Amino acid sequence: MRHQQPEVYSKSSYHVAYFPVQAIGKLHEGDLQSLVDPQLQGEFDSEEAERICKVAFWCIQDNECERPTMGGVVRVLEGLQELDMPPMPRLLAAITERCDSLGLILFSSLHAPAAPSCSDATATGSDTLAGGQALAAGHKLVSANGKTDTTTTTTTTTTTTGMSTGTTTVASSPGWYLGIWFDKIPVCTTVWIGNRERPVTESELKAAQLKISTDDDGNNLVIVITKNNTSTESILIGFTTAASSTLAAVLKNTGNLAIVPAETTPSASSEDLLWQSFEEHPTDVCLPTAKIGWNRLTGSNLFIVSRKSLVDPSPGLYSIAIDNNGMLGLSVSSITVYYWTWSSGGLGQLVQALNGLMAADPRTKDLLIPTYKDTDDEVYFSYNFTDESASVFVPIDIFGQLKLNVWSKEEQVWETVYSQPSDFCLPYVCGPFTVCNDDSGPSYCNCMETFSPKSPQDWDLGDHTGGCVRNTPLDCISSNKSKTSSSDVFHSIGKIMLPYNPQIIGEAVTQNDCTEACLNDCYCNSYSYDSSKCSVWHGELLNVIKHDGIVVTYQAVLYLRLAASDFHSLVKTNVIIAASIAGFGLIMLVLLLLILRNRFRLCSVPLHDIQGSGGIIAFTYTDLCRATKNFSERLGGGGFGSVFKGVLSDSTSIAVKRLEWMVPVKERSNSVLR
Structure with missing residues (x-):
């Protein structure tokens, strides 16, 4: 099969032809012919091609349990087993989505932080939507300076030195939105969303148009959806009660979409603006x-x-x-x-x-x-x-950080110049029942022990704000009147910043009192005790932070309430881990001792092998001490030291000179004569 360059279909088709997305779309449509290399001239097995495509997309599903085993893959490719039609992988869609233009746009709610350019939508050649005109999917308005666009697109939008308005789409998008983005930057970045609480559905997109309508209350900028050629539904974007009978929507050079009297365009002043987008109704x-x-x-x-x-x-x-x-x-x-x-x-x-x-x-x-x-x-x-050619925007991201982003023309990326707060753990980015590690690693959010992610799908996409949930419910006394005490236990988490919003228990003056106070309260999830101060937490635990201990070090200890079964399982797991580490350490110690023993053996010569040998023979100091009975029989002395009599284990008599001035270096201070 061939890998095409990204392209966008005409306005009659609403799916981006980025190859992986296009391939699964064609698979669903039963049109595999368009994916096959033309050089094959149609000579291919369509059933085999379908099997290959199904296997490929089942192998990249978000849920690992849905992916086939290698044995299953072989059986499918050999035609021995059938596969159902695979769905669009959510992560793939989120990464590969794109929009058609920059500026005002209807866009799908799949977000791509680094999507291709949005500049392919059809421009109307104007920055103005006049009364009686309509902007459909696949079209856009472009500001007079070419910097911004307005259109319909997916949640992926791009930004450049201009802004626009128009319409685009992405495969498997759950909804479409009207947005503003920069027009000529090759990374699609939405900066304003008009209908963020009421998306246009995929089935409604072909019948959706942006226009100015008039009702009894005034003039409205709306997305009109025609249903069954008779009834319509309107999604309100902006409204004004001005008496002017002829209005227009204009995309200003700043990217601001405004409703103005038609006679004031294209040079409407601030006094003429009857309604404004981000100037009066900002989004994110x-x-x-x-x-x-x-x-x-x-x-x-x-x-x-x-x-x-x-x-x-x-x-x-x-x-x-x-x-x-x-x-x-x-x-x-x-x-x-x-x-x-x-x-x-x-x-x-x-x-x-x-x-x-x-x-x-x-x-x-x-x-x-x-x-x-x-x-x-x-x-x-x-x-x-001061420079209108520059592209700058300040978003508050889904993790709660306010960032100043500037477009780098050299690197062709958005660069974050400033962010607040600088510690990304502070905005509760990891959600409830998590521990946030500020080392900025790929796994900075971790569930507390015996907890699991509330939404594994969002977790895989890098969105941890949903946090984690318990694997096992707590044992509450009030739910079982026959019990006099809870079987729950506490697990300590040390060196952390304690969670938000503690409740102080003044009556608890000891740690045992603090423990009992929490156990006797069904809604108590954890406690901390320090210097006669007892703090307990009810409900979700938020903002538990563990620093790297280099710049900031926290010493607080949180005692997390766990079900007894989870605690015993945790203890058992920790024991197994500790035993494994100890066993591994013991094995390494034994190996080290064996290596050292063999090394010392190589440094000595067996005494029974010295018969008949000539030249200089090396002995260890221990061997010489044993042979001379710890240098007890002195034969005489001379230059540099004394000479001692010795007998080897094979009864060979030897004379050993010990160099007195080198006694501390014992292994090298003796010469032996036989």
């Missing part, structure tokens, strides 16, 4: 000129919210905002806790710090201008750039 990215802040007059709050996961762009766990007290902070919405903050009085200092940071980095020197304003009307944080 802060772009230049966009604001994060609080309007004291209207009460509106502008903030950005992370995506839920790599494959779901709907609102996720993390957000950054300025509260009504003027404090800038990153927070976790599920537990309403700030994990990074900057006080209201210090935001001006934050701007100074950022200016210093930007000036120190050649990638951002004289490029960005951060701004903080605090007036009677509003308080906000924003930034702008």
Whole structure:
């Protein structure tokens, strides 16, 4: 079979022809002919080709249990066993997805962090969608400066020196979204999503159009889906109650999609903007000129919210905002806790710090201008750039880190210049009942012992925010009135940063009291005791961090509550591991002793072999001590030392001279005469 270069189908077909995705799509359609090398001129066994394709895609399924054994592969290839049609591997789809253009786009919810270019969608040749016009899948708007696009595409989008609007798709995509992205960068990066909570389904895509509609309440920018040629459904993107009868949607040079009076295009001023995308309704990215802040007059709050996961762009766990007290902070919405903050009085200092940071980095020197304003009307944080040809965006990723990304024209990649917080473990990135290791290794998130990932599929995709769950439920006293005590036990986890939100038990003054207090509470999952202070945790354990011990060292110990069966299994496993290590160490010690013994043997000559030999013979000091009875019979003395009489084991008489001035080096201080 042949490997084609990535290409995009026409607007009548909505699947990307990246070869692995295309191959499984053609397999499902029963069209294997298009995958076969034309040089074969149709001379191939279609059944054999189908078997090969099925085996290939079953072998790369996400779940290891679904992959065939080698014996099964052989039987299938020989035609002795049948295989069902394989589904699209989720991980493959997430990695290989792509979109057609940059700018405003309908995109599928499969996210690819390094997808190919989105610039293949059909441009309308305009930055404006006028009343009565419609933007369908496969088309896009492009800003006047060519920097940004708007279109329909998959969750994969690209970014370049321009922005656009249009439509694209990806195989096996669970949903389609309207988005804005850069137009000429070869990595598709969505920076705004219009319908992140209501995707267009695959079956609705052909009938979906972006247009401006008018109803009794005003003028709306909507995605209209026609059903059965009679009824329609509208997905609201933007709306205005302005009295103007003729409106248009325009994609500004900044990438901001706006509704304006038609007569003001293409030079609409800020006063003409009746509705705006990321300027008024940001999603997970802060772009230049966009604001994060609080309007004291209207009460509106502008903030950005992370995506839920790599494959779901709907609102996720993390957000950054300025509260009504003027404090800038990153927070976790599920537990309403700030994990990074900057006080209201210090935001001006934050701007100074950022200016210093930007000036120190050649990638951002004289490029960005951060701004903080605090007036009677509003308080906000924003930034702008001095070079409009540069491509910059600030997302809050699914792991809760705020990042400043700059496009490198030389390396053709997005480079992260700044991130906050710098410790990626702080935003609860690993989810409940996990331990986060800050060594930045591939397995920085680990389930606590006797726990398993809640979603193995998300775990395989690198999304650990779902955390882990118990393998065995706890033994709760209240659920069994006949029991007087719980059989649960505690397992210690040392040298960690303790979880978020502990409850202090003042009555527990000893560790035994602390243990009993936790055991007698069905909702207690763990405790920690230090210096007469007892802390317990109820519900999910979040933000347990283990550092490398080089820069930061934590000494706290967490006692995790486990079911007795899990604990005994854990102890048994640890005993087996310890015994294996001890056994291995013992074997290595024996081998070392044998090696040393053989080495010493090589250094000596057997005494019974010296008869008839001539020349110089080497003896060990121990042999000479034994032969001379520890140098007890002195025959005389001379230069350098004394001479002693000795008898070897074969009754051979010898004379041994011991060099007195070299006595400490015993093995080399004796000469022997027979």
